[in-house]
């Protein structure tokens with residue numbers, strides 16, 4: 001049974017409280033933490049958005065969202081009403097005067113409470129919201145501000161946001177969220193690498209041939225086309241989530257688990273990433289856009305039809321070949337791919353080890369498969385170490401690839417909390433370890449920037465791929481040119 005560490009009483013102010021993220025993720029996450037009694041009932045959830053609503057009307061919306069996004073077994077009637085009793089609504093205009101005095105007056109009723117401001121709005125509003133909070137006296141030493149990703153659209157806009165927020169709050173009160181860092185299996189990468197010396201001894205270029213990171217989704221852009229079309233897969237998934245995964249895989253051991261010790265090591269990886277020059281954009285990156293096809297057994301339309309915009313050049317798939325310039329990783333490519341409308345929802349890391357330098361098994365009878373460590377982030381969370389074993393039987397020596405498997409569900413047999421649950425409680429605790437520091441975000445944008453520039457200079461349309469396929473064939477060609485292949489696990 002997981003240990004629940006209670007947090008202090010807090011006022012959680014959610015800007016963007018009528019939006020998709022709040023309804024689908026934040027309210028359900030808070031509800032689960034309430035259900036486990038992790039926070040005191042003196043806490044308040046102050047929902048803020050532009051729409052004119054009163055608290056009763058907002059509670060009706062919140063209840064509908066919880067009924068949709070929380071499993072029915074967890075929604076005991078009394079508990080749901082108790083939770084909704086903590087919620088109040090305040091109309092606020094981030095860009096105008098409306099609602100600020102009332103919001104701050106509400107906060108001042110409980111000066112001793114932690115104030116957690118969650119900015120679930122578009123990033124252009126982060127600076128204005130923080131400044132209005134400061135101007136109205138809403139910020140104090142117990143305040144923390146959570147910034148959703150993406151922080152900006154490119155390096156310059158990220159710097160502008162960081163400057164604006166940094167003018168009114170010190171770095172230790174700024175929580176740049178990347179929800180992948182809150183996933184249990186992502187946190188387990190630290191345990192895998194630094195609590196198990198057998199792996200750490202093998203974790204370098206002498207032994208590892210290459211690494212693959214795949215984050216595949218079956219969904220299309222759903223209702224988020226307006227945001228997504230200005231973003232695309234590189235900004236939406238790679239600049240943040242996937243680079244963070246790469247950092248955790250590639251970083252050196254931090255000297256401790258202290259917030260800055262971990263973030264310093266991740267930053268070094270981001271700074272060691274080999275820049276993709278304009279002339280390499282074609283060989284090291286592939287952009288795709290889904291066309292009509294199938295998803296989860298039903299026909300689906302293509303991205304352009306989903307969007308209702310026939311000439312969008314936004315990528316819904318990206319594959320990359322990357323290099324970390326360090327002693328540990330010299331010559332070891334990292335292949336990343338992510339996309340919408342792929343055949344399965346799955347996030348997986350494959351660490352492929354080198355094949356034996358010499359085989360005593362006759363080649364015509366035995367094809368030695370390389371050892372691979374598969375780290376399944378979602379679903380079917382777990383790990384598998386693939387190795388060659390002798391097939392039992394008296395008829396000679398036959399080798400077969402088999403796997404040592406760990407299923408986290410079988411090992412721990414408990415519900416996996418959503419990433420936002422853990423991260424929201426860390427905000428209340430004031431623990432920034434699983435959040436991105438300013439220099440990390442800017443280093444990540446700095447690496448992505450030349451690729452964006454290269455793409456925009458070339459003005460190539462993304463390559464179409466059928467919904468339900470693994471992306472454009474160019475992504476397969478990119479890795480196969482190196483004599484390697486994307487690994488597709490069957491479970």
Ligand SMILES: NC(=O)C1=CN([C@@H]2O[C@H](COP(=O)(O)OP(=O)(O)OC[C@H]3O[C@@H](n4cnc5c(N)ncnc54)[C@H](OP(=O)(O)O)[C@@H]3O)[C@@H](O)[C@H]2O)C=CC1
Pocket residue numbers: 015016017018019020021022048049050051092093094095119120121122123125148149150224227
């Ligand atoms: N949805 C998701 O799954 C994810 C979202 N994100 C990020 O989270 C943020 C929010 O996303 P999402 O919920 O999808 O966005 P939505 O468009 O669904 O919601 C936007 C919210 O912002 C509010 N808002 C807009 N303008 C103002 C304003 N001037 N003053 C006050 N409130 C305003 C809206 O209020 P109103 O409706 O009342 O106008 C609404 O509540 C974005 O930065 C997004 O990139 C990140 C990861 C995943």
Ligand SMILES: O=C1O[C@H](COP(=O)(O)O)[C@@H](O)[C@H](O)[C@H]1O
Pocket residue numbers: 217236237347
């Ligand atoms: O941040 C985002 O992540 C989701 C995928 O998250 P997951 O936890 O379901 O793997 C993605 O769909 C969305 O486009 C992106 O903004």
